[in-house]
Amino acid sequence: xxxxxxxxxxxxxxxxxxxxxxxxxxGKFVASLTGKTFDCVNPATGQVLTKVAAxxxxxxxxxxxxxxxxxxxxTWANMxxxxxxxxxxxxxxxxxxxxxxxxxxxxxxxxxPIAFSTTVDVPGSANTVQWFGEAIDKIYDEVAPxxxxxxxxxxxxxxxxxxxxxxxxxxxxxxxxxxxPALAAGNSVILKPAEQSPLTALRLAxxxxxxxxxxxVFNVLPGFGETAGQALGRHMDVxxxxxxxxxxxxxxxxxxxxxxxxxxxxxxxGGKSPNIVLADAxxxxxxxxxxAFGIWFNQGEVCTAGSRLIxxxxxxxxxxxxxxxxxxxxxxxxxxxxxxxMGAMVDExxxxxxxxxIDAGQKEGATLAMGGKQVHIDNAGxxxxxxxxxxxxxxxxxxxxxxxxxxxxxxxxxxxxxALSVANDTIYGLASAIFTSNINKAFKFSKALRAGSVWVNTxxxxxxxxxxxxxxxxxxxxxxxxxxxxxFTQMKTTWIQLG
Ligand code: NDP
Numbered sequence: 001x002x003x004x005x006x007x008x009x010x011x012x013x014x015x016x017x018x019x020x021x022x023x024x025x026x027g028k029f030v031a032s033l034t035g036k037t038f039d040c041v042n043p044a045t046g047q048v049l050t051k052v053a054a055x056x057x058x059x060x061x062x063x064x065x066x067x068x069x070x071x072x073x074x075t076w077a078n079m080x081x082x083x084x085x086x087x088x089x090x091x092x093x094x095x096x097x098x099x100x101x102x103x104x105x106x107x108x109x110x111x112x113p114i115a116f117s118t119t120v121d122v123p124g125s126a127n128t129v130q131w132f133g134e135a136i137d138k139i140y141d142e143v144a145p146x147x148x149x150x151x152x153x154x155x156x157x158x159x160x161x162x163x164x165x166x167x168x169x170x171x172x173x174x175x176x177x178x179x180x181p182a183l184a185a186g187n188s189v190i191l192k193p194a195e196q197s198p199l200t201a202l203r204l205a206x207x208x209x210x211x212x213x214x215x216x217v218f219n220v221l222p223g224f225g226e227t228a229g230q231a232l233g234r235h236m237d238v239x240x241x242x243x244x245x246x247x248x249x250x251x252x253x254x255x256x257x258x259x260x261x262x263x264x265x266x267x268x269x270g271g272k273s274p275n276i277v278l279a280d281a282x283x284x285x286x287x288x289x290x291x292a293f294g295i296w297f298n299q300g301e302v303c304t305a306g307s308r309l310i311x312x313x314x315x316x317x318x319x320x321x322x323x324x325x326x327x328x329x330x331x332x333x334x335x336x337x338x339x340x341x342m343g344a345m346v347d348e349x350x351x352x353x354x355x356x357x358i359d360a361g362q363k364e365g366a367t368l369a370m371g372g373k374q375v376h377i378d379n380a381g382x383x384x385x386x387x388x389x390x391x392x393x394x395x396x397x398x399x400x401x402x403x404x405x406x407x408x409x410x411x412x413x414x415x416x417x418x419a420l421s422v423a424n425d426t427i428y429g430l431a432s433a434i435f436t437s438n439i440n441k442a443f444k445f446s447k448a449l450r451a452g453s454v455w456v457n458t459x460x461x462x463x464x465x466x467x468x469x470x471x472x473x474x475x476x477x478x479x480x481x482x483x484x485x486x487x488f489t490q491m492k493t494t495w496i497q498l499g
Contacts, residue, residue: 010336077187090211096122165232168196192223247270277310290435351382392410428474430471
């Protein structure tokens with residue numbers, strides 16, 4: 001079991017890795033048509049792991065052509081759902097068989113602790129593939145309640161060519177949240193991983209082929225957002241574009257669609273999620289653990305991070321002391337050490353961004369209560385300490401903008417009413433949490449919070465059966481659950497007039 005591997009064991013395995021570093025188009029690994037590559041860097045050490053194909057417009061054209069041809073041929077799209085299911089279950093199985101390799105690739109590529117890549121990212125991704133595979137032969141279409149001389153069928157059909165553009169914070173998991181329902185529904189898919197983290201997506205392509213997904217049905221195009229990402233967003237023959245990433249880039253995709261073929265665009269974007277702790281919270285120790293996990297898990301590089309702690313004045317000091325005591329035990333470490341709970345920031349750019357916000361917080365007058373420093377491990381890499389700003393006003397930059405790093409902004413409030421108004425005072429609406437033992441407040445808040453997820457007495461609750469997505473500028477559409485199929489299918493009405 002990977003949980004028993006030591007840091008030295010993991011390090012010892014690096015030499016045996018073989019990196020897939022070319023694009024995967026039409027069932028084959030190929031160099032980019034320009035021959036360009038980019039460096040794939042381990043953020044914990046600064047070392048170049050490999051050079052990866054930098055795909056651009058011509059590669060996008062080739063991938064879309066291959067995907068369209070596969071869709072038209074229909075080997076996958078018209079396959080009996082039960083057979084598609086078997087292939088997807090095989091893929092999930094292969095992912096679990098190669099769990100340690102995938103986990104190691106993920107940790108080397110983006111800096112997250114191996115303890116989480118082995119227990120969260122890879123099993124969560126395989127479970128997603130399995131769940132959507134299992135679902136696809138259990139979904140029925142509808143017949144409408146029409147007059148007797150008519151039969152009207154309401155059916156869902158695969159949308160066609162689906163492009164998925166995903167970020168670097170959970171590279172494999174975010175990819176699987178998109179590609180699993182898209183593939184299960186019979187589409188051909190093109191995945192563009194983030195330039196910071198292409199390695200698991202490329203290995204996934206190989207495993208998908210081994211599982212039996214026909215050539216052209218699943219393609220992976222590593223490359224940059226402004227070139228490969230934009231070319232997918234603007235392509236006239238892409239039917240659906242599903243994106244996870246920043247709100248800024250999400251808005252670009254809406255524009256690309258409007259300026260090209262009006263492809264459907266589904267967006268899971270940023271957040272500035274409120275985590276409300278009221279004085280009547282049932283257990284402050286549990287609330288503190290969930291709060292610490294809610295902001296510092298994955299170095300704070302999480303779209304649902306509980307980055308605004310809205311806490312009632314009368315318990316603030318006691319509660320914050322508990323949260324910070326946990327934070328002190330989460331100081332960053334070597335991602336390959338199984339004891340490490342916070343790894344490296346994904347790259348220098350992101351580190352600078354986060355340090356810029358820490359600077360802004362101090363300049364705006366918030367109290368830096370913990371952390372705030374960039375550190376190195378073994379004299380290398382980009383790491384940032386778990387950081388807490390107390391006495392934050394909700395109008396400050398560190399309360400309004402998505403930092404995407406381990407920075408908690410603590411906003412004291414006088415009562416529940418003020419907590420609710422501060423919580424909703426944001427352009428985002430991805431997630432929210434409320435800790436209270438009062439059932440009335442729990443219900444009232446869960447209705448009044450303007451967010452796609454509301455967690456009561458926990459943080460980051462949910463599993464593959466529950467929909468996930470945002471209100472307001474956190475996006476549209478939903479990942480996970482059967483509702484995810486809506487994004488990747490077209491609804492057709494067939495009205496049959498009987499003689
Ligand atoms: P982006 O939103 O820029 O990147 C997400 C994906 O979009 C990547 O695959 C990226 O490609 C691609 N992309 C970037 N620019 C364009 C473009 N002009 N056209 C088409 N595709 C594009 O996130 P960043 O990696 O730059 O991170 C910046 C900030 O975004 C973070 O600090 C954080 O606030 C937020 N973010 C939010 C995420 C979330 O889940 N809510 C996830 C990631 C980031 P490439 O990286 O290869 O250039």
